[in-house]
Amino acid sequence: MSETIDIAALGGVKEGEKKRPRSKEPRLEIACQSVEARLKNYDEVALGYSPAEAVAEAMRCLECPKPRCVVACPVHIDIPTFIGHISRGRFVEAAEHIRKYNNLPAVCGRVCPQENLCEAACIINDTNPKNPIAIGRLERFSADWQFAHSERRADSVAKAPATGYKVAVIGSGPAGLSCSADLAKMGHTVHLFEALHKAGGVLMYGIPEFRLPKAIVQKEVEYVQALGVELECNVVVGRTMPVQEVLDEFDALFVASGAGYPNMMGIPGENLNGVYSANEFLTRVNLMKAWTSGAGTPIRKPRKVVVVGAGFTAFDVVRISLRLGAEEARIVYRRSREEMPGRGEEIEHALEEGAIFTLLTNPVRYIGDENGFVKAVEVQRMELGEPDSSGRRRPIPVPGSNYIIECDTVVVSIGQTPNVLIPSNLPGLATRWGSVIKVNRETYMTTVPKVFAGGDAITGAATVILATRAGREAARAIDAYVRDPNRGWYPPAV
Amino acid sequence: MYRITGKKVLATGVVEMTIEAPRVAKAHKPGQFLMVMNREESERIPLTIADSNPEKGEVTIVFLEVGRSTIELGEEFQVGDHLFAVLGPLGTPTHLDRVGTVVVIGGGLGVAPIYPICKGLRASGNRVVTIIGYRRKDLMFWDDKLRSASDELIVTTDDGSFGMKGFVSDALKKLHDEGRPMDRVVAIGPPVMMRAVAEMTRPWGVPTTVSLNTIMIDGTGMCGGCRVGIGDETKFVCVDGPDFDGHKVHWDEMFARMKVYQKEEREAIASSPSCRLYFETLKR
Numbered sequence: 129m130s131e132t133i134d135i136a137a138l139g140g141v142k143e144g145e146k147k148r149p150r151s152k153e154p155r156l157e158i159a160c161q162s163v164e165a166r167l168k169n170y171d172e173v174a175l176g177y178s179p180a181e182a183v184a185e186a187m188r189c190l191e192c193p194k195p196r197c198v199v200a201c202p203v204h205i206d207i208p209t210f211i212g213h214i215s216r217g218r219f220v221e222a223a224e225h226i227r228k229y230n231n232l233p234a235v236c237g238r239v240c241p242q243e244n245l246c247e248a249a250c251i252i253n254d255t256n257p258k259n260p261i262a263i264g265r266l267e268r269f270s271a272d273w274q275f276a277h278s279e280r281r282a283d284s285v286a287k288a289p290a291t292g293y294k295v296a297v298i299g300s301g302p303a304g305l306s307c308s309a310d311l312a313k314m315g316h317t318v319h320l321f322e323a324l325h326k327a328g329g330v331l332m333y334g335i336p337e338f339r340l341p342k343a344i345v346q347k348e349v350e351y352v353q354a355l356g357v358e359l360e361c362n363v364v365v366g367r368t369m370p371v372q373e374v375l376d377e378f379d380a381l382f383v384a385s386g387a388g389y390p391n392m393m394g395i396p397g398e399n400l401n402g403v404y405s406a407n408e409f410l411t412r413v414n415l416m417k418a419w420t421s422g423a424g425t426p427i428r429k430p431r432k433v434v435v436v437g438a439g440f441t442a443f444d445v446v447r448i449s450l451r452l453g454a455e456e457a458r459i460v461y462r463r464s465r466e467e468m469p470g471r472g473e474e475i476e477h478a479l480e481e482g483a484i485f486t487l488l489t490n491p492v493r494y495i496g497d498e499n500g501f502v503k504a505v506e507v508q509r510m511e512l513g514e515p516d517s518s519g520r521r522r523p524i525p526v527p528g529s530n531y532i533i534e535c536d537t538v539v540v541s542i543g544q545t546p547n548v549l550i551p552s553n554l555p556g557l558a559t560r561w562g563s564v565i566k567v568n569r570e571t572y573m574t575t576v577p578k579v580f581a582g583g584d585a586i587t588g589a590a591t592v593i594l595a596t597r598a599g600r601e602a603a604r605a606i607d608a609y610v611r612d613p614n615r616g617w618y619p620p621a622v
Numbered sequence: 623m624y625r626i627t628g629k630k631v632l633a634t635g636v637v638e639m640t641i642e643a644p645r646v647a648k649a650h651k652p653g654q655f656l657m658v659m660n661r662e663e664s665e666r667i668p669l670t671i672a673d674s675n676p677e678k679g680e681v682t683i684v685f686l687e688v689g690r691s692t693i694e695l696g697e698e699f700q701v702g703d704h705l706f707a708v709l710g711p712l713g714t715p716t717h718l719d720r721v722g723t724v725v726v727i728g729g730g731l732g733v734a735p736i737y738p739i740c741k742g743l744r745a746s747g748n749r750v751v752t753i754i755g756y757r758r759k760d761l762m763f764w765d766d767k768l769r770s771a772s773d774e775l776i777v778t779t780d781d782g783s784f785g786m787k788g789f790v791s792d793a794l795k796k797l798h799d800e801g802r803p804m805d806r807v808v809a810i811g812p813p814v815m816m817r818a819v820a821e822m823t824r825p826w827g828v829p830t831t832v833s834l835n836t837i838m839i840d841g842t843g844m845c846g847g848c849r850v851g852i853g854d855e856t857k858f859v860c861v862d863g864p865d866f867d868g869h870k871v872h873w874d875e876m877f878a879r880m881k882v883y884q885k886e887e888r889e890a891i892a893s894s895p896s897c898r899l900y901f902e903t904l905k906r
Contacts, residue, residue: 323709323840323842324709324840324842325659325662325666325706325707325709333840333844361707362707362708362709363645363709364709364712364842367649367710367711367712367842368645368646368649368709368710368711369645369648369649370649388842388843388844389843389844390844390845390846392846392849392856394856398856399849399850399851399856399872399875399879400878401878401879401881401882402882404846404847405845405846405847407844407845407846408839408845408846408847411839411840411844411845412839412845416665416666416839417663420663422663423663423665424660424661424663424664424665424690424691424890425665425666425839426665426883426886426887426890427886428882428883428885428886499878499881500874500875500878500879500881547842547843547844547861548843548861549842549843549861
């Protein structure tokens with residue numbers, strides 16, 4: 129249970145005292161495993177703040193009356209208040225306060241791209257450049273503290289009286305978990321279907337242990353279950369049971385099936401052995417734990433790895449490869465460092481760990497040996513032209529610049545799109561590009577009555593925090609819909 | 623969930639198992655498969671559904687003890703035990719439209735999955751001529767079930783110890799030579815057999831469906847490990863298949879892809895006590 133926190137000893141603000149922020153001090157670095165140590169294990173790289181460190185960092189926060197960080201946060205967490213709790217030694221309260229806005233603080237504290245969001249907006253950047261409050265690390269600290277020191281969290285949450293309405297949620301990733309948790313708190317009966325054998329979606333199969341320990345994900349899942357959500361694994365809605373059967377049984381359905389279908393480039397040799405989709409490589413390692421000795425799922429030990437792409441996923445793959453003992457792990461990316469979509473900390477960690485960046489370069493074809501295993505990739509140099517629709521400069525091939533990179537493993541990490549299983553089993557469900565479900569962005573309603581959708585299923589692959597937000601907003605919309613005596617339906621314009 | 627309610631050794635290394643999985647049993651259609659995890663740390667393996675009983679909420683699988691997971695499933699699990707996970711039914715069901723006469727071919731283990739297909743094809747009004755082939759008489763199973771599900775049954779054994787001597791493709795050629803009607807062929811069995819059948823029917827112009835059993839992890843369209851060239855496209859066996867036009871399958875690519883983990887599989891078998899014991903027993 130709760131251990132006594134001596135806030136004076138930790139250097140925080142005592143009861144009845146006024147906070148004197150130390151914003152001029154540098155941002156407190158987080159302790160990390162050494163490069164040598166972490167390449168030999170899969171444990172988390174960033175070790176987290178101690179209570180004294182957390183309080184010291186929290187003491188830098190000005191607790192602005194008009195906080196820009198809150199505006200920049202996709203779910204508008206009341207950041208100054210939760211940091212205020214930490215600087216006063218109220219760690220559990222800090223976590224509970226975050227939970228009012230975000231159901232997955234231990235996850236988001238670790239995987240959110242804070243440097244582009246809340247931390248980029250922090251006012252301290254103006255006077256003490258590059259030293260914003262470490263909001264993500266503090267979020268993680270409070271959530272971890274709560275898990276370690278406070279029991280019966282779910283029971284203590286105020287739940288509305290049972291409404292008798294039944295909602296089905298498809299997919300237990302961040303959007304599904306977030307939506308389920310909120311619906312349960314609103315008093316609805318929630319049945320959460322998951323296709324895989326473990327709940328968590330991309331948090332389990334996509335993000336590696338060293339960035340997001342699976343035990344943390346399972347704690348968040350258990351929390352959602354403790355709120356009363358009925359979780360059923362091993363069900364693919366659309367296969368294990370018809371979508372219509374779900375619609376008949378429930379008052380509403382929230383589709384949060386994510387973006388799990390791997391994109392490939394369609395270049396020659398892509399079906400050679402040793403050429404993986406990022407999803408296959410990551411699922412073998414993260415969900416199926418191919419890196420442990422007891423796992424039944426194998427992974428071929430890579431020697432020379434080429435990872436195509438430079439998003440979050442590509443960095444995860446390159447860093448896993450190094451932990452699997454690869455001599456050479458290389459990011460091949462068609463644009464330059466500036467356009468890389470990956471999270472800053474991951475790019476830094478990958479470089480520290482020995483990843484090679486081959487930028488402004490794109491694969492053209494894969495070359496196999498006599499047994500059908502990839503042995504090399506032919507690449508082409510690129511140069512940057514005018515900005516394209518994404519605002520990034522468009523890569524243009526340089527004629528005659530082709531050359532060969534030797535490799536025994538290629539991981540194609542150029543993005544995922546939603547699975548077509550749900551749309552193909554729901555007549556009348558409007559999509560973009562055949563798989564991205566269209567919704568009314570105000571109501572999260574699709575073109576099929578009773579069916580709501582959110583998360584990557586409506587955006588294509590995006591971030592955990594955006595999916596969490598969609599889950600939360602959809603829960604509000606679903607709540608309004610099931611309570612509406614007329615069950616008004618406001619679908620997207622098609 | 624997923625309690626084993628029946629287990630029978632049909633022939634050496636061939637095990638029939640009935641599992642409690644009410645949702646799967648209710649939704650199953652011929653040609654679909656399921657994913658099994660023996661235990662929490664086990665791999666996920668795709669196995670074809672050989673029969674289902676929606677009333678009892680049970681599905682039947684027939685598998686060959688060939689790799690670590692199938693050997694452990696066959697050797698370590700008994701009636702009353704629970705499997706960690708069963709997911710299904712997966713894949714696009716076999717087309718069962720009425721076309722006239724369908725020759726359905728099951729080779730070895732492939733005899734099991736053609737059973738629901740024969741029943742389904744017949745129910746939609748086709749005449750079903752079934753060819754089932756085994757290496758030897760003592761490896762035969764389910765020939766009685768297939769007889770009851772077909773209008774005509776031909777049995778082949780490689781060594782001639784039962785029925786017609788030769789391969790299923792020999793029996794198929796004989797039917798064709800005799801000028802027997804053949805509007806469609808469905809072939810399930812070892813990949814070499816399916817390729818042989820597809821190559822045989824190609825010049826005849828008889829539409830030929832094969833069912834591929836490639837390496838998979840999730841079975842739901844996520845990993846792409848099962849991908850294979852079909853015509854000029856790449857398809858995922860788990861969601862686009864497992865049934866494909868046998869004349870369009872890139873067989874060489876598929877054969878190569880099935881060998882990706884051969885080395886790791888050998889190591890896994892060597893490290894499993896059940897597997898070692900199993901192979902020692904086989905030698906004796």
